[in-house]
Amino acid sequence: MDNLGNFVELNKSGKIWAIGSIHSNLKSFSSIKKYILKNFDSDDKLIFLGNVIGLGDNSKETLTSVINLRFNLMSKFKLKPEKIVFLRGAQEEMFSKLLQLQLAPNPEEIVEWMFDHGVNKTINSYGFSENEVKNIASSGTINITKWTINLNRALYMNPGHAQYFLNLKHAAYSHSKKILFVNRGVDITRPLSAQNDCFWWGFQNFSKIHKPYNTFLRIVRGYESEHLNHSGISNNNVVCTLFKQPLSNKSILCGIFGENGEILDLFENN
Numbered sequence: 001m002d003n004l005g006n007f008v009e010l011n012k013s014g015k016i017w018a019i020g021s022i023h024s025n026l027k028s029f030s031s032i033k034k035y036i037l038k039n040f041d042s043d044d045k046l047i048f049l050g051n052v053i054g055l056g057d058n059s060k061e062t063l064t065s066v067i068n069l070r071f072n073l074m075s076k077f078k079l080k081p082e083k084i085v086f087l088r089g090a091q092e093e094m095f096s097k098l099l100q101l102q103l104a105p106n107p108e109e110i111v112e113w114m115f116d117h118g119v120n121k122t123i124n125s126y127g128f129s130e131n132e133v134k135n136i137a138s139s140g141t142i143n144i145t146k147w148t149i150n151l152n153r154a155l156y157m158n159p160g161h162a163q164y165f166l167n168l169k170h171a172a173y174s175h176s177k178k179i180l181f182v183n184r185g186v187d188i189t190r191p192l193s194a195q196n197d198c199f200w201w202g203f204q205n206f207s208k209i210h211k212p213y214n215t216f217l218r219i220v221r222g223y224e225s226e227h228l229n230h231s232g233i234s235n236n237n238v239v240c241t242l243f244k245q246p247l248s249n250k251s252i253l254c255g256i257f258g259e260n261g262e263i264l265d266l267f268e269n270n
Contacts (some may be wrong), residue, residue: 006170007192008085013174013259014043018181020242020253021049021089021220024056027064028252031269033069042077046070049222050183050200055118060125060158088168089183089223090200094119096165098133099152102145107137116143118247126154130140135162171201173216174259178199180216184223188213210237218261235256240266 010016017036022029036046051058052066070084077137080251088096094114104110111134114120120130155162171192172181180186185206187198192214202225213219220240230266240263242253256265 005054006073008082008169008172009044010085010172010174010259011043011175012043014041014227014255015045015264016174016179016181017046017109018220018222018242018255018257019046019048019049019233021183022062022252023051023054023091023118023247024059024062024125025250025252026056026058026062026251027063028269029065032254033065035267037072038128040077042079045083045085046073046089047085047181049181049220049242050087050168051091051223052086052089052253053095053122054091054099057121058125059122060161063161063164064158067161067164071160083179085172086168087172087181087183087222088200091118091122092165092168092198093200095122096168098123099148099155099165101137101148102141108134110260111137123151126151128154130221163254170195174261176258177215179218179220179221179257179259179261182212182222184221184225186213207239207241209239212238216261218263220255220257242266 017040019032039048048066051065056062073079073084094117097110098114098119101107101110115130123130123133136143152162155165173179183200184202185198186192186195187203188209207224207226217238218240219238220242223243224241224245226245240255242255244251244253251268253268255263258264
């Protein structure tokens with residue numbers, strides 16, 4: 001299952017902390033950050049379940065705060081890098097495509113679609129306007145290439161940002177292979193190594209599965225697209241969803257899990 005480094009196996013875990021989609025809610029994340037710094041232990045693991053950026057106004061600042069949390073935990077406990085995992089969400093996937101927009105066959109359509117799904121907010125946070133990007137997208141490959149060079153340069157001006165996008169993982173699982181962490185879902189008809197982009201775009205009726213997927217007794221995800229009117233964290237016998245609609249809410253949902261799928265705690269920012 002460890003093909004091409006897209007997956008992380010969490011070995012010798014104490015508690016496994018998982019943070020659902022943040023969507024640039026810097027103030028809400030600050031509350032979560034303080035709680036983790038106070039309660040994290042040296043043998044714990046931490047997983048960000050994707051969508052750190054996008055939708056909100058503070059993508060750049062939120063990513064900086066996330067990277068700062070990683071640095072603080074690694075320094076305090078002398079952690080190895082693999083103990084803190086970042087998964088790819090739809091927002092990271094779309095922004096990564098923008099970084100190579102010159103390769104797109106239909107850049108104007110792609111930009112319009114991505115902006116409709118919240119990537120414009122991330123662009124704004126790095127100092128680029130929506131109209132500028134839309135105009136560039138229709139101006140030919142040479143101009144688009146110049147713009148993507150500038151966007152990549154903006155990333156490198158913020159320590160750790162470029163490395164974040166280069167090191168995103170598709171999924172993570174415990175050494176026991178009893179608990180699986182993803183951004184949005186899996187295609188339960190396929191093995192983990194053949195999921196393509198189901199991890200961040202989802203799979204039909206994934207929320208309704210009530211039996212284990214292969215050896216995984218618990219699947220923890222950080223986003224769901226449907227508004228299911230949950231009053232709190234959604235959790236059935238298999239799927240635990242650390243996200244609740246609508247997108248306009250400021251809640252960040254989190255959980256603490258055991259390596260065999262046990263739910264030790266579920267909480268959200270104050």
